[in-house]
Each structure stands twice: as C-alpha cells, then as structure tokens.
Amino acid sequence: MPRMRAAQAAVEILQREGVAQAFGVPGAAINPFYAAMRANGSISHILARHVEGAAHMAEGYTRARAGNIGLCVGTSGPAGTDMITGLYSASADSIPILCITGQAPVARLHKEDFQAVDIASIARPLTKMAMTVLEPAQVPGAFQQAFHLMRSGRPGPVLIDLPFDVQMAEIDFDPGTYAPLPVYKPAATPAQAARALDMLAAARRPVLIAGGGVINADAAGLLVEFAELTGVPVIPTLMGWGAIPDDHPLTAGMAGLQAAHRYGNATLLASDFVLGIGNRWANRHTGGLDTYRRGRTFVHIDVEPTQIGRVFAPDYGIVSDAGSALTLLVAAARERREAGRLPGRSAWAQECAARKRAMLRRTHFDDVPIKPQRVYEEMNAVFGRDVRYVSAIGLSQIAAAQFLHVYHPRHWINCGQAGPLGWTIPAALGVCAADPEATVVAISGDYDFQFLIEELAVGAQFNLPFVQVVVNNSYLGLIRQSQRAFDMDYCVQLSFENVNAPELGGYGVDHVKVAEGLGCKALRVHEPGDLRPALEKARQLMAEYRVPVVVEVILERVTNVAMGTELDNVTEFEQTTSLREDAPTAIAMLD
Numbered sequence: 342m343p344r345m346r347a348a349q350a351a352v353e354i355l356q357r358e359g360v361a362q363a364f365g366v367p368g369a370a371i372n373p374f375y376a377a378m379r380a381n382g383s384i385s386h387i388l389a390r391h392v393e394g395a396a397h398m399a400e401g402y403t404r405a406r407a408g409n410i411g412l413c414v415g416t417s418g419p420a421g422t423d424m425i426t427g428l429y430s431a432s433a434d435s436i437p438i439l440c441i442t443g444q445a446p447v448a449r450l451h452k453e454d455f456q457a458v459d460i461a462s463i464a465r466p467l468t469k470m471a472m473t474v475l476e477p478a479q480v481p482g483a484f485q486q487a488f489h490l491m492r493s494g495r496p497g498p499v500l501i502d503l504p505f506d507v508q509m510a511e512i513d514f515d516p517g518t519y520a521p522l523p524v525y526k527p528a529a530t531p532a533q534a535a536r537a538l539d540m541l542a543a544a545r546r547p548v549l550i551a552g553g554g555v556i557n558a559d560a561a562g563l564l565v566e567f568a569e570l571t572g573v574p575v576i577p578t579l580m581g582w583g584a585i586p587d588d589h590p591l592t593a594g595m596a597g598l599q600a601a602h603r604y605g606n607a608t609l610l611a612s613d614f615v616l617g618i619g620n621r622w623a624n625r626h627t628g629g630l631d632t633y634r635r636g637r638t639f640v641h642i643d644v645e646p647t648q649i650g651r652v653f654a655p656d657y658g659i660v661s662d663a664g665s666a667l668t669l670l671v672a673a674a675r676e677r678r679e680a681g682r683l684p685g686r687s688a689w690a691q692e693c694a695a696r697k698r699a700m701l702r703r704t705h706f707d708d709v710p711i712k713p714q715r716v717y718e719e720m721n722a723v724f725g726r727d728v729r730y731v732s733a734i735g736l737s738q739i740a741a742a743q744f745l746h747v748y749h750p751r752h753w754i755n756c757g758q759a760g761p762l763g764w765t766i767p768a769a770l771g772v773c774a775a776d777p778e779a780t781v782v783a784i785s786g787d788y789d790f791q792f793l794i795e796e797l798a799v800g801a802q803f804n805l806p807f808v809q810v811v812v813n814n815s816y817l818g819l820i821r822q823s824q825r826a827f828d829m830d831y832c833v834q835l836s837f838e839n840v841n842a843p844e845l846g847g848y849g850v851d852h853v854k855v856a857e858g859l860g861c862k863a864l865r866v867h868e869p870g871d872l873r874p875a876l877e878k879a880r881q882l883m884a885e886y887r888v889p890v891v892v893e894v895i896l897e898r899v900t901n902v903a904m905g906t907e908l909d910n911v912t913e914f915e916q917t918t919s920l921r922e923d924a925p926t927a928i929a930m931l932d
C-alpha cells in the first residue's frame with residue numbers, strides 16, 4: 342500500500358474528484374497542504390488578497406460551469422473566519438464549494454494556541470459538513486464524504502479543517518483505486534409528474550417559476566422544452582434567471598419586490614396556477630404571501646424534502662432534482678400532446694407577451710449626471726447575447742436585474758440570498774478562471790466596489806480580464822433609499838472632498854487611480870453619450886492588456902429604483918412607458 346502524508350492523500354483525492362483550480366491564501370498552519378499541492382502539480386492556485394475574496398472566487402468558479410466545485414484554502418484562525426461569509430453565501434444559494442483550513446496541532450486545540458479557533462463549530466450552520474479531522478487516517482474518508490455531500494441532494498459547501506500534525510502524518514492510501522462515492526439525487530415518480538400535469542392542465546392561466554435549482558441541475562434545456570410543449574409562460578427567479586432566454590416568447594419576466602419587471606409581476610398576479618421548480622419562494626420574490634397566493638394553486642418541486650412547505654404549504658409538493666422531474670414532465674407532456682390531451686395556451690401566452698411590450702420602465706434619459714437606467718440601456722446595446730454578468734447587491738444590482746438581459750444559464754451570476762458587499766470582484770475573477778474565453782462584465786455600486794477592491798490586483802497578476810462597471814452615486818444607495826421610511830439620510834454618504842482629486846467634485850474616492858494602482862485599466866464617464874464608446878473601449882483594453890478594466894460612471898447622487906412591499910404595491914419613482922424611444926433596449930423592443 343502506498344504510504345504518504347495525509348495532506349498528499351487529500352490532494353490526490355481533489356485531483357480524482359476533478360478539482361483543478363484553487364483560490365487561497367497560505368499560512369504556516371496550511372503549509373503541508375500547500376507542499377502537497379506543489380508536489381502534485383495538477384491544481385493551479387490563484388493567490389487572493391483577502392481570504393474572503395478567495396471564498397467568493399470559489400463561488401464564482403462553481404457557479405460558472407455545471408460540475409465545477411470551487412476550492413478555497415486558508416490557514417488557521419482568521420483565514421477560516423474570513424471565509425465564513427463565502428460559506429454563508431454558498432449555502433444560501435445551494436452552491437458547492439470546498440473550504441480547507443489549516444489548524445493548530447491536535448494536542449494543542451484546547452490550549453488557546455496561536456490562531457487556534459474552533460472553525461468547524463463556527464462553520465457548521467453554513468455547511469453540509471464541517472469537520473476538524475483529528476485522526477490522520479480519516480482524511481481520505483472525510484474528503485470522499487465531502488464530495489458526496491456537496492453533490493448530493495441540495496448542493497452546498499463543506500469545510501474541512503486539518504490540524505498541522507494531521508496534515509503531516511503518514512497514512513496508507515492508494516490513489517489508484519480511489520473512486521468518488523455515488524451521488525444521491527431524489528427523483529420524482531411518473532405518478533407524481535402525472536399529478537402535477539393534471540393540475541396544470543386544469544388551470545386556465547398557468548405559469549412556471551424556474552428557480553436556481555433548474556440551473557444547478559443543468560436542466561435549463563428541459564425547462565424550455567417543457568414550456569414549449571405545454572405553451573406555458575415562464576417566470577424565472579433571480580437565481581433562475583437565464584434558465585430560459587430573455588427573448589424567448591414564453592419568458593414572462595421576473596416577479597418580485599425589487600429585482601423584477603412590471604410585466605412579470607402583472608403576469609404572476611393574473612395567473613391562477615403556479616408550478617415552481619427548484620425555487621424556494623424567497624421573500625423578495627413573493628412579497629406578502631396573501632397577495633402572492635390569493636386565487637392561485639401551487640405545485641412545488643424541490644430537491645430538498647424539507648423545502649416543501651417551508652414558506653407555505655403548496656397544494657402539491659414533489660421531492661425531486663429539477664432535471665429528473667422535468668425529464669418526466671416532458672415525456673408525459675409529449676404523450677398527452679400526441680394524444681391531443683394538452684389544452685392550448687396561445688391566448689394566455691399572447692396576453693403575457695403583450696404585457697412585455699406595454700409595461701415598461703423608461704431607460705432613455707439624457708441627464709447629466711447620468712441616470713442609472715441609461716447605463717443598463719447602453720450595456721444592452723454593447724454586450725451581445727453571450728456576455729456573462731456578475732453582480733452582488735445594491736441599487737446597482739436591482740436596476741441591473743430590471744434592465745439587463747440574460748440569454749443563457751449561468752450568465753447571471755449573483756449571490757441572491759446573502760448579498761455580501763464586496764462579492765462582485767472576486768466572484769467575477771472566479772468566473773474568469775472557470776471560463777477564460779468568456780466576456781465577463783461585473784456590475785457594482787461604488788460601495789460594493791470598494792469592499793474588496795484589492796482583489797483587482799489578482800485579476801492583473803493572473804490575467805483574468807473582465808469589465809467592471811461601477812455605477813458611482815457616492816452613496817450606500819439602497820440603504821439611502823430604504824432610510825426614506827425613517828425620514829433620514831444618515832451614515833450612508835460616501836462623498837467627501839478628495840484632497841488629491843478636487844476634480845471629482847466631492848464624490849470621494851478616486852476609483853480610476855486606485856484601479857490603475859492595482860494594475861488595471863480604468864475609464865471614467867460623465868456624459869450619457871460617452872457610455873457606449875467607453876464600454877467598447879473597455880472591451881478593447883481588456884483584450885489588449887488581459888487585465889480587469891474598470892468603467893466608472895458618475896451617476897446622479899439620488900436615484901430611487903422601483904421597489905415595493907407587495908407584488909401589487911411596487912412604487913415606480915421614474916416614468917413608466919410603452920414607447921420604444923423611452924426604452925429602446927427593453928426586451929420586447931429588440932425583435
């Protein structure tokens with residue numbers, strides 16, 4: 342039997358489980374693992390500038406491609422605690438990442454050793470498994486189990502904490518005969534699919550809700566097939582955005598309180614039946630449940646059994662991986678269609694499509710300082726169907742969801758539930774590492790941008806080019822807007838007179854200089870007419886220098902983006918419209 346250090350066995354398993362990319366920050370307590378990675382040579386490593394950044398890079402890497410598992414590595418103590426936000430974000434959005442931490446030697450764990458913290462206990466509520474491995478011979482089993490859990494059922498992250506002496510200890514392990522454990526995915530039965538289809542057939546105005554589970558299951562193709570077979574309009578959630586192309590005739594728009602379309606909400610409210618697949622009835626999607634549920638019948642399909650009934654009791658629930666359920670639904674729908682037993686839906690689908698033309702929000706403003714809506718209009722015009730957008734949180738993200746277009750699964754990469762500021766840059770770097778040929782465009786507010794801005798240097802060092810649009814209102818914009826309810830504007834200003842850059846007129850940080858100092862290219866835009874040339878120039882600079890390119894847009898300070906408390910109570914702060922000249926890149930205006 343081959344003998345090797347436990348750290349080497351861990352790396353051999355990573356290789357056999359398909360991990361080829363790590364994001365991390367080394368430290369003394371994880372050096373044996375780094376030595377094993379170096380000796381093995383099959384895993385390339387991107388050095389983050391902040392350990393939280395490494396965790397979000399791993400998330401971006403997983404989210405970008407089906408089957409990917411992002412790996413983030415840090416030392417003992419603060420490295421693990423820094424990665425907690427990444428574990429939260431990953432678990433909240435059902436994203437598998439593997440977090441490996443170094444740890445003080447086993448015999449010293451209770452002695453308040455330097456950087457010894459019980460990271461497994463801290464990480465437990467955020468992971469499918471969080472384990473400090475105390476026996477070297479358990480290392481292979483812990484890693485094998487980690488991959489089994491990350492891939493099975495509702496996907497999610499795992500933390501493995503490796504004490505220094507455990508990493509160093511010699512164990513018997515045969516990499517040659519190692520095999521991943523089988524993956525467990527609950528699957529619907531034909532009888533369950535038939536029941537769901539019966540209920541759908543009985544409805545007059547049905548809609549499908551496609552959640553992130555459809556994307557996680559790599560089942561977007563099946564979803565579109567099912568929608569087309571049945572003729573039923575689809576409302577993607579924020580996490581499911583891209584499961585059906587925005588310009589598909591059956592895409593009805595998103596519903597919700599913030600990241601939603603006027604027509605998406607109107608269609609949901611006009612429906613009498615909702616079949617949710619791989620979604621979790623998130624509160625910013627549903628708003629008040631009375632409004633959301635009134636007059637509608639619900640079927641809920643989810644891979645995690647305890648998700649059924651968590652938010653409200655559906656009329657019928659099915660525990661299933663989205664792909665397995667959709668395979669059965671497609672087969673059953675095809676059979677019924679051939680037998681002439683599927684009701685026609687064209688009048689209802691046309692009604693939904695008409696709303697996409699009529700219920701728009703104005704984007705074509707010529708104001709200086711620039712209104713944010715115009716930025717997204719220009720982005721729509723410049724970036725084609727294949728762009729991959731990355732965003733985190735804030736008015737910037739909400740407006741991006743309202744105005745941008747997504748045409749493929751995994752082309753809207755967003756930390757939907759946790760929304761940690763600073764996520765965008767490192768997540769975009771992870772996406773670039775996963776798909777080096779893609780055009781990656783990140784969208785941040787000025788505060789999100791500043792949170793983990795140092796990660797831009799990672800993009801410059803490792804040649805991970807993307808366009809980073811920064812919409813700068815010099816405000817914690819979303820919080821400023823929500824403080825209207827308290828009649829205050831308190832602790833949300835980012836503005837100050839920059840003694841080195843008086844030309845910024847009180848907008849504070851000189852983002853262009855910071856970005857350049859970190860090895861990136863950067864442009865600043867003040868006029869709406871300069872947006873398009875700047876975005877085009879950014880693409881060109883990105884291709885030429887292979888570094889991140891920041892496009893900072895100086896926005897008006899105060900903008901209120903449409904949002905509300907109920908699906909039928911969304912406040913529009915700007916003009917609504919149905920005219921092409923007001924919203925030239927609205928999806929219905931592009932055909």
Ligand SMILES: Cc1ncc(C[n+]2csc(CCOP(=O)(O)OP(=O)(O)O)c2C)c(N)n1
Pocket residue numbers: 734735736737738760761762785786787788789790812814816817818819820
């Ligand atoms: C770590 C963290 N702290 C606080 C928040 C709350 N929060 C959400 S959006 C936001 C302001 C975002 O400002 P900016 O990035 O400039 O975007 P804007 O809303 O101005 O477009 C804050 C503080 C958060 N999401 N994450």
Ligand SMILES: [Mg+2]
Pocket residue numbers: 786787788812813814815816817818
């Ligand atoms: Mg801002």
